[in-house]
Amino acid sequence: MKQDPQTSLGFLLVDAARLLRRRFEQENRDMPMTSAQLQIIARLSKNEGIGQAALASLLELEPMTVSRHVDRMVAAGLVERVQDPNDRRARQLFTTEKSRALLAPMRERANTLFDEAQVGLSSKEREALFAALQVVVRNLCAADASANPADDRPGRRTGSAPMADDVKQDILS
Amino acid sequence: MKQDPQTSLGFLLVDAARLLRRRFEQENRDMPMTSAQLQIIARLSKNEGIGQAALASLLELEPMTVSRHVDRMVAAGLVERVQDPNDRRARQLFTTEKSRALLAPMRERANTLFDEAQVGLSSKEREALFAALQVVVRNLCAADASANPADDRPGRRTGSAPMADDVKQDILS
DNA sequence: TGCCAATAATAACCCTGATTATTATATCCA
DNA sequence: TGGATATAATAATCAGGGTTATTATTGGCA
Incomplete structure (x- = not known):
């Protein structure tokens, strides 16, 4: 039904993401967690x-x-919000038993769908797609931070806190 | 800031689309038309x-x-809705002078942004990205219509009307 | 010490998109 | 000819995402 397929990368990308998300939500209406929540x-x-x-x-x-x-x-019982003992402004977030239990099966379904979406692409093509999207995301994140990626002072970034190195370590991997 | 980059194609795709759209809207707040409207x-x-x-x-x-x-x-004066003379349920849609005038400059800006998003990709890689996304969209559209793409009877499709061949001709290209 | 700038969270409001249910027509066919 | 069926548009409601503005706090620094 898409007689005149998108000729623009941007709109094509947005369409692909929307269709993917729509399918995911349709196939997981029985799950008590949305894709964004996952x-x-x-x-x-x-x-x-x-x-x-x-x-x-x-x-x-x-x-x-x-x-x-x-x-x-x-x-929905998927997250716990706990008062941060060291900062009365902040709350700490924790997963719950329920959300932890949902993680594996939901990921399973997601991966199945992602696979279906890539039917017809060779593994080489899939890797290329993945790598290219990573480049796109990196470009858009960098541009978001500031005009000059090198000039990435913390305060400039939307809502991001300057993060201690040890915290960064926790986050990595 | 994305220390732990997405390992899943689907979420990567959704993120890329969201970031792209966000940047577009940010850069075009002066325009009386959003990306969806474009x-x-x-x-x-x-x-x-x-x-x-x-x-x-x-x-x-x-x-x-x-x-x-x-x-x-x-x-917003971007579209005209006219009663269809042959079907009292339906309205015909038309662009306006205003929206037609906006089309070229907005497309221009969009293409510039899409280009920025692809910085670092060779033309070959860009083509591969484009082609791969088209495959993804096609896969998701087909799956959306019915389990078996061949079994694509009109009434089954969400909200789509069976379309006369001459209308299809108009739509193509 | 005491004031001012940065931060964490959130309220209010807008756009995008989907689902479900309604209403008014149009069609098809027995 | 009529009645079942399908279609066009839309109201109501929900989720996802964003911007701007507020409220508490924290923290740095004079």
């Missing part, structure tokens, strides 16, 4: 106790967006 | 007089989504 839990599970602002910067989301997500996810 | 006008300009349902199926969007868009765009 992504958040996946990140959080590797960074238990992190604050919302830091989580936002990991996900390249606005802090407000994360705040709303956490609201809903707390209500 | 895409709609681009399609409509090649299919003047089309109905909302048909436009929705061209864009792979739900009819309701298009309906709301048209509401806002009519209010």
Whole structure:
């Protein structure tokens, strides 16, 4: 039905992402977790106790967006919000038993879908697609930080806190 | 800041699309047209007089989504809605002088941004990215229609009308 | 010490997109 | 000819994402 396929990379990319997300949500209506929530839990599970602002910067989301997500996810029993003992402004986030249990099966389904989306592409082509998208994301993140990527002073970045090196270590991998 | 880059194609794709869109909207706040509206006008300009349902199926969007868009765009003077003389349920859509005038400059800016997003990729890599995304979109569209792509009876498809061949001709290219 | 700038979270509001349900027509066919 | 069926558009409602502005705190520094 797409008689006149997109000739522009940008719109093609946006369309692909939307279609993928739509399919995911359609196929997982029985699951008590959306794709966005899955992504958040996946990140959080590797960074238990992190604050919302830091989580936002990991996900390249606005802090407000994360705040709303956490609201809903707390209500759904997927996340726990605990007062940070060292900072009365901040809350620490933790996954719950429920969300941890959902992580593996949801990832499974997601990967199956991602695979279906790539039917017809060779492994070489898939790797190329993956690598190219990583470049795109890196370009857009860099540009987001400042005009000159080298000039990446912390305060300039949207909602991101200057992060201590040991914290960075926790986050890596 | 993305210390732990996405290892999953799907989330990488969704992230790339979101970042791209965000940058676009940020850089075009002075323009009286959003990226979604640009895409709609681009399609409509090649299919003047089309109905909302048909436009929705061209864009792979739900009819309701298009309906709301048209509401806002009519209010913004970007689209005209005319009663279809042959079908009292339907309205025909037309671009306006205003939206036609915006099409070229907006496309220009969009292409510039898309180009920036691809910095670091060779032309060969860009072509591969483009081709791979087209495959992904095709896979997801086919799967959306029905389990078996061959079994694509019209009534099964979300909101899409069975379309006369001459109309298809108009839409192509 | 005491004030001012940076930060964490969030409220209010807008756009995009989807799902479900309605209403008004149009069609098809018995 | 009529009635079942399909289609066009849209109202209501929900999730995802963003921007701007507020409120508490924290922290640095004069």
